[in-house]
Amino acid sequence: MADRRKRGRAATDSDSDSDPVQFKSKLKPDSAILQTLRNLKSAASTSAAATKPLSLTDLNLSTTCREVADLPLASVQSTIESLVLALAHSILAGNGFSFSVPSRSAANQLYVPELDRIVLKDKSSSRPFAAVSSVRKATITTRILQLVHQLSLKNIHVTKRDLFYTDVKLFQDQTQSDAILDDVSCILGCTRSSLNVVAAEKGVVVGRLIFSDNGDMIDCTKMGIGGKAIPPNIDRVGDMQSDALFVLLVEKDAAYMRLAEDRFYNRFPCIIVTAKGQPDVATRLFLRKMKMELKLPVLALVDSDPYGLKILSVYMCGSKNMSYDSANLTTPDIKWLGIRPSDLDKYKIPDQCRLPMTEQDIKTGKDLLEEDFVKKNPGWVEELNLMVKSKQKAEIQALSTFGFQYLTEVYLPLKLQQKDWL
Amino acid sequence: MADRRKRGRAATDSDSDSDPVQFKSKLKPDSAILQTLRNLKSAASTSAAATKPLSLTDLNLSTTCREVADLPLASVQSTIESLVLALAHSILAGNGFSFSVPSRSAANQLYVPELDRIVLKDKSSSRPFAAVSSVRKATITTRILQLVHQLSLKNIHVTKRDLFYTDVKLFQDQTQSDAILDDVSCILGCTRSSLNVVAAEKGVVVGRLIFSDNGDMIDCTKMGIGGKAIPPNIDRVGDMQSDALFVLLVEKDAAYMRLAEDRFYNRFPCIIVTAKGQPDVATRLFLRKMKMELKLPVLALVDSDPYGLKILSVYMCGSKNMSYDSANLTTPDIKWLGIRPSDLDKYKIPDQCRLPMTEQDIKTGKDLLEEDFVKKNPGWVEELNLMVKSKQKAEIQALSTFGFQYLTEVYLPLKLQQKDWL
Numbered sequence: 001m002a003d004r005r006k007r008g009r010a011a012t013d014s015d016s017d018s019d020p021v022q023f024k025s026k027l028k029p030d031s032a033i034l035q036t037l038r039n040l041k042s043a044a045s046t047s048a049a050a051t052k053p054l055s056l057t058d059l060n061l062s063t064t065c066r067e068v069a070d071l072p073l074a075s076v077q078s079t080i081e082s083l084v085l086a087l088a089h090s091i092l093a094g095n096g097f098s099f100s101v102p103s104r105s106a107a108n109q110l111y112v113p114e115l116d117r118i119v120l121k122d123k124s125s126s127r128p129f130a131a132v133s134s135v136r137k138a139t140i141t142t143r144i145l146q147l148v149h150q151l152s153l154k155n156i157h158v159t160k161r162d163l164f165y166t167d168v169k170l171f172q173d174q175t176q177s178d179a180i181l182d183d184v185s186c187i188l189g190c191t192r193s194s195l196n197v198v199a200a201e202k203g204v205v206v207g208r209l210i211f212s213d214n215g216d217m218i219d220c221t222k223m224g225i226g227g228k229a230i231p232p233n234i235d236r237v238g239d240m241q242s243d244a245l246f247v248l249l250v251e252k253d254a255a256y257m258r259l260a261e262d263r264f265y266n267r268f269p270c271i272i273v274t275a276k277g278q279p280d281v282a283t284r285l286f287l288r289k290m291k292m293e294l295k296l297p298v299l300a301l302v303d304s305d306p307y308g309l310k311i312l313s314v315y316m317c318g319s320k321n322m323s324y325d326s327a328n329l330t331t332p333d334i335k336w337l338g339i340r341p342s343d344l345d346k347y348k349i350p351d352q353c354r355l356p357m358t359e360q361d362i363k364t365g366k367d368l369l370e371e372d373f374v375k376k377n378p379g380w381v382e383e384l385n386l387m388v389k390s391k392q393k394a395e396i397q398a399l400s401t402f403g404f405q406y407l408t409e410v411y412l413p414l415k416l417q418q419k420d421w422l
Numbered sequence: 423m424a425d426r427r428k429r430g431r432a433a434t435d436s437d438s439d440s441d442p443v444q445f446k447s448k449l450k451p452d453s454a455i456l457q458t459l460r461n462l463k464s465a466a467s468t469s470a471a472a473t474k475p476l477s478l479t480d481l482n483l484s485t486t487c488r489e490v491a492d493l494p495l496a497s498v499q500s501t502i503e504s505l506v507l508a509l510a511h512s513i514l515a516g517n518g519f520s521f522s523v524p525s526r527s528a529a530n531q532l533y534v535p536e537l538d539r540i541v542l543k544d545k546s547s548s549r550p551f552a553a554v555s556s557v558r559k560a561t562i563t564t565r566i567l568q569l570v571h572q573l574s575l576k577n578i579h580v581t582k583r584d585l586f587y588t589d590v591k592l593f594q595d596q597t598q599s600d601a602i603l604d605d606v607s608c609i610l611g612c613t614r615s616s617l618n619v620v621a622a623e624k625g626v627v628v629g630r631l632i633f634s635d636n637g638d639m640i641d642c643t644k645m646g647i648g649g650k651a652i653p654p655n656i657d658r659v660g661d662m663q664s665d666a667l668f669v670l671l672v673e674k675d676a677a678y679m680r681l682a683e684d685r686f687y688n689r690f691p692c693i694i695v696t697a698k699g700q701p702d703v704a705t706r707l708f709l710r711k712m713k714m715e716l717k718l719p720v721l722a723l724v725d726s727d728p729y730g731l732k733i734l735s736v737y738m739c740g741s742k743n744m745s746y747d748s749a750n751l752t753t754p755d756i757k758w759l760g761i762r763p764s765d766l767d768k769y770k771i772p773d774q775c776r777l778p779m780t781e782q783d784i785k786t787g788k789d790l791l792e793e794d795f796v797k798k799n800p801g802w803v804e805e806l807n808l809m810v811k812s813k814q815k816a817e818i819q820a821l822s823t824f825g826f827q828y829l830t831e832v833y834l835p836l837k838l839q840q841k842d843w844l
Contacts, residue, residue, distance in 0.1 A: 151826070157647075157683055158826050159676040165822040168774040200675045200698070202624075204651045213646020214683075224635020225579075226653035229626045231646050232679055253622040254581040257654055261579055261636075276622070352590040400587040404573070404580050 023347065024410050026417075030267060033417045037245040037268060040419070044333075045295035054114055065110060065119045066102060067327045070235075071190040077152045079188050080145055098128035099141050102186040111372045117317045117326040120186070140180045141187075143170055148184060151196040157233045160197055191328050193234055193285065203230035203275040203283030204256065207265035208244035209290070211237055220271065225260045230273075234285040240293045243269055247290055249334065250274040251302040251311055255396045255407065262408040268416065271296070279314050281329065287315060288331045298331060299421055301412075304339040305357070305393035306364035309374075309384065312336060317373045335421035336380065338411070341387040344394055347411065353398040357391045379422035445769065446832045448839075452689060455839045459667040459690060462841070466755075467717035476536055487532060487541045488524060489749045492657075493612040499574045501610050502567055520550035521563050524608040533794045539739045539748040542608070562602045563609075565592055570606060573618040579655045582619060613750050615656055615707065625652035625697040625705030626678065629687035630666035631712070633659055642693065647682045652695075656707040662715045665691055669712055671756065672696040673724040673733055677818045677829065684830040690838065693718070701736050703751065709737060710753045720753060721843055723834075726761040727779070727815035728786040731796075731806065734758060739795045757843035758802065760833070763809040766816055769833065775820040779813045801844035 027033075056062045071079070087097040102108075103123040111118050129138040147166055151158060160181060164174040171177040185192050192198075206227035209220040214236040218228050231237055248270045250256045256274040259265075265272060271290060275283035291298055300315075302308030316334050318326035344354060357365070365388040374380050387393065399407045415421070449455075478484045493501070509519040524530075525545040533540050551560040569588055573580060582603060586596040593599040607614050614620075628649035631642040636658040640650050653659055670692045672678045678696040681687075687694060693712060697705035713720055722737075724730030738756050740748035766776060779787070787810040796802050809815065821829045837843070 154826075156826060157679070158822070159679065159819075161676050161817075161819045162680075162822040162826055165775055165817075165819045166826070168772070168823065198679070200679070201626075201648055202698070204623075213648050216644040216646045218644075218646065222638040222640075223650070224638045224640065224653050225655060225658060226623055226635050226651040228645070229648040229651045231648035233647060233683075236647060254583055257579070257581065257620070257622070258584075261655075276624070350590070353587055395583075395587075397581075397583045397587045400580070400584040401590065404576070404578060404584055404588070 023414055027410065027413055028417055030413075033268065033413055034245070036419060037416060040297050041245045044297040048292075048295040056112075056115075056119065059112065059114055061112065061119075064122050065112070066122055066186070066189075067119055068185055068189050068191050068325050069194075070328055071188075071194045073152045073155060073194075073196070076188065076190055076194055077149065079190070080149045080152070083188070084145065096128065096130040097138075098126050099138060099183075099187060100124050101127050101141075101183050104182060104186065111317075113372060113376060115327075116332055116373060116376070117330050119326055137180065140170060140176060141183060143167060144177065144180050144184050148181075148195045148197070155196070157196045157198045159200060163197060185325065191325050193281070193328075196233070196235075198232040199281040201230055201232040201282045202280050203273060203286065204228060204253075205230055205271065205273045205286065206256075206260045207248075207271040208242050208269045209271045210239070210241045212239040213237060221265065225257065227256075227260055227272075230282050230286045232282050234282065234289060237286065237289065240290060242271060242290075242294050242296070244271045244294070244296060245269050247271045247273060247287070247294075247296050247298045248337075249287065249298055249300045249315065250396075251300075251308055252277070252396055255301060258405070258407055262405060264408050264412070268413070277311075279311060284315060284329045284331070288329065291331045298334045299337040300334050301337055301396060302339070303393070303395045304341050304344065304387065305395075306361055306368055306384075306387070308339075309336075309368055309380075310364065313368075313371065313373055336383075337415055337421045339394055339396055339398070340422070341383050341390065341392075344390075344392060347399070349394055349398050350401055353401045354392040354394050357387075357393050361393060362388055362391060377422065383422065445836055449832065449835055450839055452835075455690065455835055456667070458841060459838060462719050463667045466719040470714075470717040478534075478537075478541065481534065481536055483534065483541075486544050487534070488544055488608070488611075489541055490607055490611050490613050490747050491616075492750055493610075493616045495574045495577060495616075495618070495657075498610065498612055498616055499571065501612070502571045502574075505609070506567065518550065518552040519560075520548050521560060521605075521609060522546050523549050523563075523605050526604060526608065533739075535794060535798060537749075538754055538795060538798070539752050541748055559602065562592060562598060563605060565589055566599065566602050566606050570603075570617045570619070577618070579618045579620045581622060585619060607747065613747050615703070615750075618655070618657075620654040621703040623652055623654040623704045624702050625695060625708065626650065626675075627652055627693065627695045627708070628678075628682045629670075629693040630664050630691045631693045632661070632663045634661040635659060643687065647679065649678075649682055649694075652704050652708045654704050656704065656711060659708065659711065662712065664693060664712075664716050664718070666693045666716070666718060667691050669693045669695060669709070669716075669718050669720045670759075671709065671720055671722045671737065672818075673722075673730055674699070674818055677723060680827070680829055684827060686830050686834070690835070699733075701733060706737060706751045706753070710751065713753045720756045721759040722756050723759055723818060724761070725815070725817045726763050726766060726809065727817075728783055728790055728806075728809070730761075731758075731790055731802075732786065735790075735793065735795055758805070759837055759843045761816055761818055761820070762844070763805050763812065763814075766812075766814060769821070771816055771820050772823055775823045776814040776816050779809075779815050783815060784810055784813060799844065805844065 056065050090097045103125055108121045108123045109118050110121050127134045127138050129135055160178050164171055164177045204227040206220050206223050211218055213231045220228050253274055253276045259272050300312050302311055315331055318330045368374050369384055399411055478487050512519045524542060525547055530543045530545045531540050532543050549556045549560050551557055582600050586593055586599045626649040628642050628645050633640055635653045642650050675696055675698045681694050722734050724733055737753050740752045790796050791806055821833055
């Protein structure tokens with residue numbers, strides 16, 4: 001048994017291993033890598049400047065598709081007031097009242113390749129107050145409009161849970177107030193954050209970024225290892241300044257912690273951001289704002305499994321149940337830096353650090369291969385095919401097998417040097 | 423149907439309701455409430471100064487119970503080196519080698535009322551290398567000692583997951599490396615954070631606190647709404663300064679957000695902290711450090727359900743599976759401010775904002791009534807009895823029924839004014 005263990009150890013033992021050294025020796029001086037990154041950044045900002053982001057109007061889709069926009073509080077207020085005035089006129093004219101509500105069902109969703117995101121088609125339904133089947137929903141819609149109007153007057157932010165508790169007897173169940181809140185967004189044509197209803201925060205950011213959070217200036221190079229919690233309300237975030245060359249989007253907090261402790265952003269000027277798993281709305285809005293205002297390339301470090309790619313897709317193309325808000329929530333053109341399925345062999349990740357994919361994993365992988373956002377990127381298709389074929393996955397942490405700091409000292413610098421992103 | 427709704431609405435409608443106003447009218451000027459808080463703080467700091475925290479030695483338990491301590495890195499290093507030297511001597515003397523490992527099982531745990539926490543009794547077991555039943559564990563123990571020694575030499579922090587991946591072939595499963603990491607803590611007599619193995623962060627802090635995170639000075643009054651993410655590695659946290667009168671420990675992030683947005687800490691100088699649900703190690707260490715260094719009273723705002731009280735107990739008395747480290751992880755003397763079962767009637771929380779307790783909730787509540795940390799506080803027993811009897815629970819958010827800012831503008835100020843904590 002001791003013998004077997006010895007052989008096992010010889011293959012995995014870490015810091016003195018020859019394989020990782022082989023890769024370390026390939027590293028050029030940082031100045032060369034920095035030049036690569038400067039080129040990447042200037043390409044990103046040139047393309048951002050040259051190509052005005054396409055809108056539905058540019059594509060002649062504005063009459064058949066709809067999207068919501070970030071509206072200032074005053075517009076939200078006046079839009080609600082005009083709407084309610086119209087309802088009052090209708091009631092006074094003896095016609096009762098009714099809402100026209102855009103459908104958010106899957107049948108009314110459309111992936112637009114030119115925009116690289118999902119939008120809503122133009123189907124709407126009528127929600128009359130004077131009909132047994134819709135009186136409840138019409139009532140809840142009116143009440144939510146009233147509450148949201150209050151929020152805009154007071155200029156405070158609340159969560160969906162808070163909203164629910166303001167009238168439990170009417171709403172009965174939070175799924176009901178949540179769903180109608182989304183309806184109200186679509187009716188008013190504005191984002192949920194414009195309504196001052198926010199999601200709980202869970203993301204953190206650290207690195208070469210200065211921004212204001214509710215009037216306080218935050219310097220993210222001076223946030224220690226913990227970093228700055230990403231604020232739940234993006235409308236209070238502003239004045240972004242940065243000398244970073246790229247944004248490093250990280251799936252997991254363990255990798256984030258390694259990068260923050262090693263102050264990776266001082267060696268390669270960057271902004272490091274993570275939502276600690278499944279992306280929340282606040283982190284998605286924050287990432288998009290960084291990309292848009294700072295015109296920085298975004299490189300993603302995720303696990304090599306279908307779930308990692310799925311997370312990437314939520315950042316890039318949005319989630320299906322918020323497709324009406326895809327323009328404001330999505331960050332275009334994120335590069336898949338790693339860990340990619342081809343990295344497993346390339347970086348000689350030992351077999352015992354790879355995990356077998358479950359049936360569900362493989363199914364998710366195959367489903368992803370059918371998604372438009374994957375199909376349009378041949379490199380991604382190739383990687384995903386390799387993953388599904390090899391039936392192996394690996395976490396970012398698997399790199400620790402070559403030493404705790406292999407990620408920051410060898411893997412990432414080499415990836416950047418070789419422009420090894422897709 | 424419209425009629426029934428109307429009656430329902432009349433009972434719950436919020437901002438113009440008479441009940442909440444009744445409580446608002448009870449509020450004295452802030453100066454009076456501040457005086458109450460100053461008294462609370464000076465009592466807390468006097469008692470902290472007068473009563474040196476009891477240790478196992480004070481209670482004559484040092485030979486029958488054991489605890490671990492925060493050790494500086496250099497001590498961890500030298501302790502490992504001495505241990506390994508002793509093993510080498512033993513091998514050279516022809517005796518092979520063996521570890522003496524403190525038992526962490528429930529049978530070896532003891533609640534010490536004077537300390538108000540769970541500690542380990544003195545049972546140990548032998549883990550010889552030259553025995554089929556323990557050769558694997560002895561090998562893993564040796565390997566973990568080597569890895570932890572590396573961490574102390576490099577002075578970097580890693581997660582348990584990273585540790586696992588450094589030798590997957592040997593560890594096979596993360597539960598194995600995790601369990602033996604806890605053994606190694608007990609063998610060396612130091613905390614897991616002293617070993618530089620940290621948990622992922624999830625807590626945030628905002629308010630009247632200045633501290634250093636890895637050398638960066640952080641002013642938590644200038645952290646906007648998002649707040650500062652609590653660092654995973656408490657050993658890099660220092661230089662705490664504060665003019666706060668108390669620490670407000672909040673269970674949920676929605677309530678935290680309300681407090682941060684309303685800058686509650688400017689009206690009543692305090693430090694607001696939340697672990698967003700179940701307390702993680704980093705937040706527990708951070709809370710304890712604040713309490714110890716700043717000698718501030720800690721008031722807790724949790725849901726009125728058994729789970730809220732359970733969370734309080736983890737902060738105060740520790741969790742059973744880390745009882746060997748209870749002295750370093752627990753914060754003594756946390757006051758239960760709200761939401762308490764008696765508040766539901768007192769503040770006239772409408773029926774529809776209360777939730778029926780499940781069978782499991784009731785069982786958990788009854789189990790809590792048997793716990794020593796509850797029994798020693800008659801006020802808590804009374805509240806918990808009321809909860810179990812009424813079979814009703816309520817979330818902090820239920821206060822939103824009286825208006826979004828009822829929590830910060832009426833409920834909390836009145837609680838503080840009336841010294842209504844247990």
